[in-house]
Amino acid sequence: MTMPFLQRSLQPFERLQISDGLLITAKRWQQAHSYHRQRQNLLHQSVHSPGIVWGLGVSVIRAPETISSQYRDGRWVQIQPGLAIDNFGNPIVVPAPIEFRIASEASAKQPVEVFLMLRYVDPDKLQALPEQETIQETFRIDETVTLPQVDEIELCRICLAPGRHQLKPAENVMFPGLNELDLRFRPAAHVRQTEWVEVGCFSASATAQFRALLHSAIALYPKMAGRVEHLAFPLNSSVTKYHLLYLTKAQFLALDEASMRGLLSAIAQGTTIIVAESLKGSAIAELQTVRQQLTDALLETSESEETYLAVQCELSAVTEQLQEYLQQQHAELSFHCHQLGIAISQAELLSSRHPLKTEPFLFSQFPTLRQQPITLLNSQGLIHLLGDLSVAWDGEVPFPREAVRTSQELGINVLHFAWQRKQRTTLQASTAAPEQSSQFVQTYA
Template sequence: MNEFPYPEVQPFERLQVSDGLMINSQRWQLAHEYHQHRQNVLYQSLFLPGIICGLGVAPIEAPQDLPAQFRDGRWVQIQPGLAIDLQGNFIVVPTPINFRIATIAYNRAIEMVYLVLSYVDPTKLRQTNSNEILVETFRINEKTDLPLSTDIEICRLAIAEGKLEIQKPVDVFAPKACQLDMRYRLAAQIRPQNSIRIACLQSQLGQPSPIQQRFHFLGRAMSSIAPSLSIIEPIANLDIHAELTIKHLSPYTLIYLTNDQAIEINDSTELALREYIAKGGLILIEASIRQTKLENLLEIQQELENAHHNLLKNTQSNTQQADRALIQAELQSELEAIKIETNNTIQDLLNTFSSHIPMETPMQPFSDLEPDHPLRSQPFLFSHLSAIANSPIQILTNGSVIILLGELSQVWSGQSDLFLPRESIRNCQELGINILNYAAQRYSIHQSMQVNAQYQSNTALPDESDQRRITNMVDKLVVDKLA
């Protein structure tokens, strides 16, 4: 999802009406602008910009009343429809609009053309008549640059050199040159409660990172199963060898890296990570344990736990109770022994990169978290962690750092070589969403307790708002009354 800012925090100003007030055009306009401003803030706060309905684009024959030089295959018709833009303005296209694509490609290069719609305030247009009614209108543009945040993209088109014949695509999900591409149209929707910005630490920035694609697929799953969350794309890459500062890290809700990358972190980045988590950021470290001693230990531990659970669940006759108690005691003893060995092996793994990651607070396993902990319960409920294709996973956290033992992210894209069923893929996606939801909540709470430097001042501003003055007056009256 793209990032769409909230409206500016400004007080509403409206006309104070009293008997005998003389209404002139300026006061009437002030009353009108108040309602318009309030409506725009409402829609900008609660909704994301995009197409509400209609606004389809179809190739058509050129109008016959035009000169021959304009009667070519470059014509499209934009259908009536509704949209809402970034400022909360409604855009209404009441009738079909015929439009000619004028861009030409040169030097055998493919030129991308964007057909966009934007709101036009009629009061800012030069008026040629004295009509009392102003119709809110719009503008249709074709661009070769990426659309602006205030634009509503209704279509894009790849143009090749030579004669252009705009066509409908044979496969709408894989349009070719000169075919209408409607895949990137955004639909107006309710604004998610939390938008998550992710950065991945990488050793080689020039090469594509598979983790970015995995987060992309997880974000697509979130749009349907957890619409209150969204991932802001693109996923950023940060150079792990650079001396990163808090200025580089602070824009991100979550920083992702592997255990091998954690070893490469330099002193400057380590200091920045400490300040980053203090400000509410979350570090996610994924460590592959495939074909390692730890994987074998976790498998044995899981088998013993399942056997212990099944033994407690099965009912036996009185003559077999003694044997069951003996088996239960043996299982419990073996389970405690394997847990000790597993914990020691995990601690050995953590020690390899703990000197580079702020992990002074002890790590707590997923199973020891409270049942209502966000990682276990929001938005999806987990009583325990399931194995992935018989390969166990483990999660450890101290609140600011999450250690993921296993290859959970590999499953998010559905392109894992494990050939997992759909249910297993969905479980892994839901666990990943719980991690992102925890990161988003933690970041939001920490940010809510920060002093915004933009408004920080030692003295009162000369243009204090009426609300501030009223608050001060009430406080003074309360103090005088108590005195």
């Protein structure tokens, strides 16, 4: 799994000031080596996501001959040589095959999922180091029943059936079964994504759809990764950490004053709120269809033809009528906020250069799903989504491939907009000045 960048306290690097006659002690020699290690780790941590570089395969083996008979139970695996980089930028080198026994057992009724983890071990932190000129950086292999921690690299997972069973290779490596090696979730080291998006959803279906959208970003927009959480409704905690919050219109209208003020506080701190509304059976869907038909007809008609002006006039009238209907729909949200004593600015149709229509994917018109042309209204941190955009993201509903891809690209535009807005809001927010800031001002003045 891709992880966000671990933000450490900012401390400038310090290195030895070399001059003639400097006495090289063990402490100073260690300081010189530590300086280069810290720089290397920071480079790996900043540029690469943690994962396996190559090798580190896992296979089922017989118990080694030196093992006593009570442990010859068909639960031995072998980790192959290989290389990985952890989340702190430490390279982990496994130089030779390692035999390991899976000791966990499932309960009598429920299977248990076991994880085989690789972790870097700093030899300087080991006790009773031998007296020798060099020490070897090493690693540790652990077996856990919890998801990988921040310093761990997953090598394999196994879902153990109740009772005692022998391990076996997966017959179908794409869909492993009980007691079979599952290698599907091994992270591969790669260039770190620059856009990390935190999404909060208030329904299980929306949570699954946004997770599918982020999965599609691996191929469509590799710069982006993120995490989606299913939140309890109504709001019971701060949501300012999220880049994007997704609610239905019914949920939005059900918010009380305290929850609404919590949302507006999040918007002020850079969070983007999506309020989604289905247009099934509404006049807006019909008007959008007519508008699209007139637009297509206008493109196929020459300006010299007599019908061109008539089509253009009809298109203008339909567009104006559509704008009125859309404002009426959005007025419900504004009225609800007004009743709670909260003012929000009027949302507008997107211009051709709006980031939601241009970054990273260009749209001249939005897709149509379930005979509902998608429409977005935007008022700073509030996006009013009209139409079922998310239904095509997870493949549960059959749609043509073009419709799926177009809806995914528009969804990525929404995530990108939310990430940009949160980032820029955070960058211009004032923070307490560090004590050493005056030193830098004097140095560079």
